[in-house]
Amino acid sequence: MxxxxxxxxxxxxxxxxxxxxxxxxxxxxxxxxxxxxxxxxxxxxxxxxxxxxxxxxxxxxxxxxxxxxxxxxxxxxxxxxxxxxxxYETFTFPEREAVLRHYPHFYHKTDKYGRPVYVELLGQTDASKILEATTLERLMHYHVCDWENLQRKILPACSVLAGRPIITKSVILDLKGVTLKNFGSAAQKMLRNVVTIDQDYYCESLGQMFIVNTPTVFRMIWAMVNPLLEERTRRKIVILGSDFLPTVTQLVPLESLPACLGGKSQEPASLQDVGPWLDVQLPNPVKNPHKEKAAGADGQEGGDCDPEQQQAAVAVKATTAAVVSPPSSMRQSATAPGRLHLEEDE
Structure with a gap:
């Protein structure tokens, strides 16, 4: 516990x-x-x-x-x-591999509710070296692009696979090896920027967060982090020591946890994104199951905005969607702001 x-x-x-x-x-x-x-x-x-x-x-x-x-x-x-x-549509991040060496993070499969699981290995993170590889501004652009990719690509695909709308993600932060050095001034500056973006502009996109392998110094680290978080965010966080598997696996199946966290998933290398969303392609014409229009937002009353009808349609599409294997990348372009565009192969 x-x-x-x-x-x-x-x-x-x-x-x-x-x-x-x-x-x-x-x-x-x-x-x-x-x-x-x-x-x-x-x-x-x-x-x-x-x-x-x-x-x-x-x-x-x-x-x-x-x-x-x-x-x-x-x-x-x-x-x-x-x-x-x-x-989102134009940003490239050629320094990504260099950043990953000092900031290991990746998406790895889904939890039992079908939500994507995001992992950060904070014990291997060095903020000073990250900022030698890139600038804070470019790192925040990369962070925003990751959020946009989640909302435009990953969550809609997870919605199709789950047969119901998925709008949040689960997060695991691994603190194995973390010391106070990992939370120096550079790290704190990065953290303040990230927290502002996450809480203010992508609010309520976090489903659950597990902070695992917490070291002895974590109480001091938490004293620095805690004031940055709103109460609604804190209530989603579960902080655990090294015996975290019994709790984490209540939400994330052992088969879906990467080996570096004691799970049974060996594929592929830990810093590559792995998830069923990479194998989803919706045939045209298909409405984005994640982008359910607000009732009346398009000037129409009722129609296909009914939640129960929407969920039923998503479930049908989940059984008929074409399956392909597109390459994994940090960013995929969108044809219009905020709209998912997945086409059949030519």
Missing amino acids: SWFSHTAHPVQTEVEAFWYLNLTPEQQLAHDKLLEHLKETRTLHQGHDDRFTLLRFLKARQWDVHRAAAMYQSMVKWRIEQRTDHV
Whole structure:
């Protein structure tokens, strides 16, 4: 178990994991009010006007419509100022291999709910050497591109495979070998930037986080990290020592855990992304199962925006989708901002 936990059962239940499919009438009403407000103020942003995006911002602000609207509008302002769509479509990162040597991270298969599992080996991370290989600005562009790829490619593919919308990921941070040296000034500066991006602009995209192999010095490290996190983020974190497998495998099957974390998955090298999303290609014409339009966002009432109909359609597509093996890469281009584009082979 964890010495840091907010609940008696820290590992999420299925109902908790799929909160966005189990709304109360009050939460649905909040969604409708937020949608109406954003349309009235002309701040509903194309590519981020789907039902699940609005629900994420509402949940991040405790279902307070006005606070959620302010947070959403700040996200839109940030995307425009940072030209996020342009960065995603044009950014290249030739120094990635050099960065990976000092910042090992990768996606590895899915948890039992079908969510992608993201792993960082923080004990092998050296922020000073990372910033010798690249700049902080380019590293943050890389980080944003990783988020965009998750939302545009990985999560939609996982949704097809799961037969229901997947909008969050699970995270495992391995602290084996971590010392205070790993959290020097360079690391703290990187962390502040990452936390701001993650919590403010990609809010409620984290399902569950396990921090494992925590060393003796972790209490001091946590004292530095904890103030940066909002309470909603902290509640998703389970902190464990070296005997973490019994807890982690409640969510991530042993067969899906990489060998470096005591799992049975040997494929391939640990720094390569591995996951069923790499083998999914949707035949045209197919609507993106992850980009469920918010009811009425396209000017239509009802229609194919009904959640139950959407889930049924996703399940059908999961059985009929073509299967291919595209190469794994840090970034795949999109044909339009925020839209998944997967085509049949010519």
